[in-house]
Amino acid sequence: MRLDQRLIADMIRPGTRVLDIGSGDGTLLDYLFRTRGCDARGIEIDMREVTRSVAHGLPVMHGDADHDLAHYPDEAFDYVVLQRTLQAVERPREVLRQMLRIGRHAIVSFPNFGHWQLRLKLLTSGRMPMTAVWHTPWYQTPNIHPCTILDFLMLCREEGYVVEQWMAVDEDGERAPWRRSIRLANLFGEQALFLLRRRGH
Amino acid sequence: MDQTTPTQIEHAHMLFPEGMQLECGFRLAPVRVAYRTYGTLSAARDNAIVVCHALTGDQYLAETHPLTGKPGWWSRMVGPGLPIDTDRFFVICMNVLGGCMGSTGPRDPRPDVAGEPWGTDFPPITIRDMVRAQKLVVDALGIARLFAVVGGSMGGMQVLEWAATFPDMVFAAMPIATSPFHSAQNIAFNEVSRQAIFADPDWHGGRYWEQGAVPARGLAVARMMAHITYLSEEALTRKFGRRVRRDPYDKAGSLSLFGEIFEVESYLRHQGSSFVRRFDANSYLTITRAMDYFDLGAEHDGDPSRPFHGTRTRFCIVSFTSDWLFPTSQARLLARALNRAAANVSFVEIDSDKGHDAFLLDEPDFDRTVRGFLSGAAEHARIGMTHAP
Numbered sequence: 001m002r003l004d005q006r007l008i009a010d011m012i013r014p015g016t017r018v019l020d021i022g023s024g025d026g027t028l029l030d031y032l033f034r035t036r037g038c039d040a041r042g043i044e045i046d047m048r049e050v051t052r053s054v055a056h057g058l059p060v061m062h063g064d065a066d067h068d069l070a071h072y073p074d075e076a077f078d079y080v081v082l083q084r085t086l087q088a089v090e091r092p093r094e095v096l097r098q099m100l101r102i103g104r105h106a107i108v109s110f111p112n113f114g115h116w117q118l119r120l121k122l123l124t125s126g127r128m129p130m131t132a133v134w135h136t137p138w139y140q141t142p143n144i145h146p147c148t149i150l151d152f153l154m155l156c157r158e159e160g161y162v163v164e165q166w167m168a169v170d171e172d173g174e175r176a177p178w179r180r181s182i183r184l185a186n187l188f189g190e191q192a193l194f195l196l197r198r199r200g201h
Numbered sequence: 202m203d204q205t206t207p208t209q210i211e212h213a214h215m216l217f218p219e220g221m222q223l224e225c226g227f228r229l230a231p232v233r234v235a236y237r238t239y240g241t242l243s244a245a246r247d248n249a250i251v252v253c254h255a256l257t258g259d260q261y262l263a264e265t266h267p268l269t270g271k272p273g274w275w276s277r278m279v280g281p282g283l284p285i286d287t288d289r290f291f292v293i294c295m296n297v298l299g300g301c302m303g304s305t306g307p308r309d310p311r312p313d314v315a316g317e318p319w320g321t322d323f324p325p326i327t328i329r330d331m332v333r334a335q336k337l338v339v340d341a342l343g344i345a346r347l348f349a350v351v352g353g354s355m356g357g358m359q360v361l362e363w364a365a366t367f368p369d370m371v372f373a374a375m376p377i378a379t380s381p382f383h384s385a386q387n388i389a390f391n392e393v394s395r396q397a398i399f400a401d402p403d404w405h406g407g408r409y410w411e412q413g414a415v416p417a418r419g420l421a422v423a424r425m426m427a428h429i430t431y432l433s434e435e436a437l438t439r440k441f442g443r444r445v446r447r448d449p450y451d452k453a454g455s456l457s458l459f460g461e462i463f464e465v466e467s468y469l470r471h472q473g474s475s476f477v478r479r480f481d482a483n484s485y486l487t488i489t490r491a492m493d494y495f496d497l498g499a500e501h502d503g504d505p506s507r508p509f510h511g512t513r514t515r516f517c518i519v520s521f522t523s524d525w526l527f528p529t530s531q532a533r534l535l536a537r538a539l540n541r542a543a544a545n546v547s548f549v550e551i552d553s554d555k556g557h558d559a560f561l562l563d564e565p566d567f568d569r570t571v572r573g574f575l576s577g578a579a580e581h582a583r584i585g586m587t588h589a590p
Binding site: 047051055056059060061 | 515540
């Protein structure tokens with residue numbers, strides 16, 4: 001399991017109800033069930049991954065973050081997880097609202113567009129930056145809503161979400177997480193990971 | 202066309218002399234439920250799976266059919282080492298109430314008029330009545346909780362009704378190629394089937410037994426029409442294309458309008474004529490009507506999620522891309538209804554060009570889904586752990 005997935009798993013209390021949006025091959029679901037005794041379920045957009053997950057006995061349904069969260073009741077889960085997908089959804093603010101409606105906590109990871117390499121490339125070349133993380137050209141990328149760590153914090157403030165934990169991780173999720181200054185994280189973090197809850201909860 | 206009445210065979214069954222109260226208010230007694238079992242019930246009685254059959258299916262799930270001599274309708278799915286593994290699970294399959302393969306139905310003698318079958322006077326039954334009749338058998342077998350209920354098409358409706366009516370008895374539910382309610386289009390197809398039966402001169406107002414007749418022509422047309430809805434354009438094209446054959450009974454040959462017949466026509470005629478040998482017209486009417494009445498939200502202001510609030514059953518919904526009788530859009534309605542109830546739901550759409558019948562045919566992804574879902578659920582239910590290495 002990738003380090004960033006392990007960091008997500010570490011944020012989740014054992015025995016809780018978890019919804020993993022974009023559960024992929026089901027690694028996190030399987031881990032949460034086996035090691036944490038969680039009631040962990042997934043939503044996945046890629047039908048091949050859904051079939052593979054269900055064939056491994058994991059509860060996964062075909063669906064996506066934009067269209068399927070509205071059908072769950074309030075606080076149906078303790079944690080709702082969205083890994084590396086926020087930048088690719090149609091309406092990120094609405095997705096976050098739904099996550100924090102159906103879950104007591106939201107765990108969100110996304111690639112940070114404020115990383116120094118991106119800033120430097122845009123400044124020097126005057127063209128949309130391409131890096132190891134942001135590797136698809138602008139006309140093909142599924143990442144239609146990129147944001148920086150600071151942008152995300154501003155949105156959380158506007159929406160009244162409490163940041164319980166945050167950390168910056170590198171893309172491969174190999175190096176240890178980093179959680180000092182937000183400004184430095186916004187410059188040097190390739191990927192950000194947030195644990196949120198609604199104010200008053 | 203073959204006009205013989207289906208042979209009477211003794212089907213294994215349980216008899217419940219006290220009968221049961223039907224949803225329509227009528228008390229049906231006695232009630233007989235014909236059933237078959239496969240595999241062995243564990244000492245803890247925790248490994249039972251009920252498989253529910255579709256409109257024209259029956260209890261001969263995984264063995265040679267005594268009437269047709271053909272393999273059981275799901276023998277490719279149910280058996281030792283197969284996705285529904287009878288080395289591990291105890292599988293029960295029952296002929297539905299209203300059917301004609303040994304369970305109480307319109308062909309049975311009515312208790313109030315000596316020597317006369319029910320015929321069209323058989324009380325209207327619902328999918329829930331079918332499930333309640335099945336529960337009589339499950340109770341009699343001493344099974345307090347079913348590990349799983351599995352079924353496709355009308356069998357899927359029964360799965361949903363099992364989970365909605367007896368939520369504590371169903372650990373896992375697998376509704377396949379089905380819908381939370383029977384759609385207007387499907388009611389329309391059923392109505393055409395029924396009108397074909399009514400239009401047969403041998404129908405005799407439903408009292409065809411008095412004339413020693415069966416409305417074979419009408420029932421065959423009903424089956425032909427319905428059979429088209431079970432397939433897909435791709436499947437028909439792949440199987441038959443536009444291929445033509447000479448009608449062996451037509452002396453005029455290609456000089457006459459129907460001297461040549463398309464292979465698809467010949468196939469449908471065969472489907473129709475072999476069906477009337479094993480099925481009763483009044484049963485067909487009773488069961489199609491039960492499907493038409495099916496609507497999980499009917500008693501809940503149209504909300505199909507309400508029967509599932511608080512459910513602890515694990516669901517796995519399966520649909521097929523080319524199924525236009527029970528399309529994925531209806532499976533999705535079901536998935537979302539279960540989401541609203543915060544139920545544990547898996548939902549898979551299998552890529553297949555075989556239409557509605559895909560659930561009966563060779564689809565490796567589907568097999569993997571069935572096997573995987575049941576294994577995963579068994580792990581959660583902690584059954585069969587004694588066999589674990």
